[in-house]
Amino acid sequence: MNVIELYRSRLFKQSKNPIESAKRMVSAVQVFVGIRDVFGDNELISYAVKCGLMNMSFPEWSPFPLLAVVTFAGSFVYTGQFSQSIYLVQVFPDKARTFQALNCISATCIPFSKYIFMWSSRYRLKAIMEMSQEGLSVLPEESSGRNRMLQTLNTARGISWLVILNQAAIHIIYLVIPIVFTIFGSERYLPTTPGESFGLSPKYETPFYEATFVITCLATAFSAINQTGYIVLFVTLIAHELGHFYVITETFNDIFGILTKRKNSEESNEELLIYTSKLVDEKLAFCVRHHQFLIRYHGKIRQLYKAIFGAQFLMMIIVLVTTLQTMNSWGFSNTILTGVTGVMPLTIYCFGGELMISAATNMSKAVYSCGWELMNVRQARAVCLMLCLSQRPLHLSAAGFATMNRETFAxxxxxxYKIYAVFN
Known part of the structure; x- marks a missing residue:
């Protein structure tokens, strides 16, 4: 009961601190695939002790890490890359079956790489989350920028819930369809496993069919859970970075409002000029400091995702190409799911990168339109500095060779499609 209460409190309770809420959500998802310490601070146990749900003598052992290792090792050998590589050797150079095997290998490599990423990134994520907390703490209370930041983070939390529901619905339907077809049809069906022979064994013969079905379902469930946590983490980090762009944009809009109000004021006295000039100085200094923080923060996130984006970018292209090649020779459900497996991550990456570039462009426009012509020389120089820094928008890239934006997606x-046309 304590573990159930802990899980519910972590997943459903929203803290006053949105960063802690996001960490609890990601951790609550990843614990089911054996990753208990996502952010490098053993926060699961600390939170449980703090809430009185377990004491320090409570054993930290969990069956999920062992189950995760067994599941991924079993799926890798029996239904995954190793088995499909054997099948690829058996059927080569048959065009249709070769593309089926390549499709399965590349499609299973994507969740496997995400799992390795989530296992190996805890200390980098810890540093990023500490910077996120630092960036949120320096925002002035009740300011328009802080309100916009909190609004952005709350929107990200809502999107994260949509991701969880979407992933659950897609994979449940995907696993139920083969069961329904097998029960009510005259043939046996399996998810995402091509070929008559299954590398190590004939997959449709008893007891190989039952074993293969169970292992495939477990592997799919674990991959879906891990992918859900991975996407929620990506949405959260992108929202944090977008929030900082919005904060700077809102601050420059406030500066424009102050200067416009001073210009249109009927009472133009020295005290008003001194007060507004001091207020503009404070906001400009905040924008310069916060933009420097944003550059460092973006560098951490870009370095975190640089390698995983590059690897998955290549694998997703292979998935899409092989999916088109197998449309006429493979099952409809397999084609749809593997196509979604390739398209959805690429869409999320490019859409998130496009939002970041758009936010940077809007920030640059706000800097230029802040009313610099109404400032003194020293203030105008600070604005020119911000304009120079914002001329090269921050962006995400796949191993440094492809910018994540809508142009890359297109x-x-x-x-x-050109590769598909060449082979056909």
Whole structure:
């Protein structure tokens, strides 16, 4: 009962601190795939002790890490990359079956790489979350920028819930369809496993079919859970960075409002000029400091995702190409799911990167439109500095060779279709 109460409190309770809420949500998802310490601070046990749900003598052992290792090792050998590589050797150079095997290998590599990423990034994530807390703490209370930041983080939490519901619905339907077809049809069906022979064993013969079905379902469930936590983490970090862009934009809009109000004021006295000039100085200094913080924060996130984006970018292209090649020779459910497996991560990455570039562009426009012509020389120089720094928008990239934006998404779609046309 204590573990159930802990899980509910972590997943459903929203803290006054949105960063802690996001950490609890990601941790509550990842604990089911054996990753208990996502952010490098053993926060699960600390939170449980703090809430009185367990004491320090409570054993920290959990069956999930062992189950995760067994599941991924079993799926890797029996239904995953190793088995499909054997099948690929058996069927080569048969075109249709070769593309089926390549499709399965590349599609299973994507969740496997995400799992390794979530296991190996805890200390980098700890540093990023500490910076997120630092960035939130320096925002003035009751300011328009802080309100916009909190609004952005709350929106990200809502999107995270949609991701959880979407992932659950897609994978439940995907696992139920083969069961229904097997029960009410005349043939046996399995999720995402091509070929008549299954590398190590004939997959449709008893007891191989039952074993393969169970292992495949477990592997799919674990991959879906891990992918959910991975996407929620990405949405959270992107929301934090977007929030800081919005904070600077809102602050420059406030500066424009102050200067416009001073210009249109009928009473233009020395005290008003001194007060507004001091207020503008404070806001400009805050914007310069916060933009420097944003550059460092973005560098951490870009370095975190640089390698995983590059690896998955290549694998997703292979998935899309092989999915198109197997449309006529493979099952409908397999084609749809593997296609979604390739398209959805690429869409999320490119959409998130496009939002970041758009936010940076809007910030640059706000800097230029802040009313610099009404400032003194020293203030105008600070604005020029911000304009120079904002001329190169911050962006995410796949291993440094492809910028994550809508143009990249369109180029990938065109390239995949051209490859498909060449092979057909």
């Amino acid at each position: 180029n990938v779609v065109q390239a995949v």
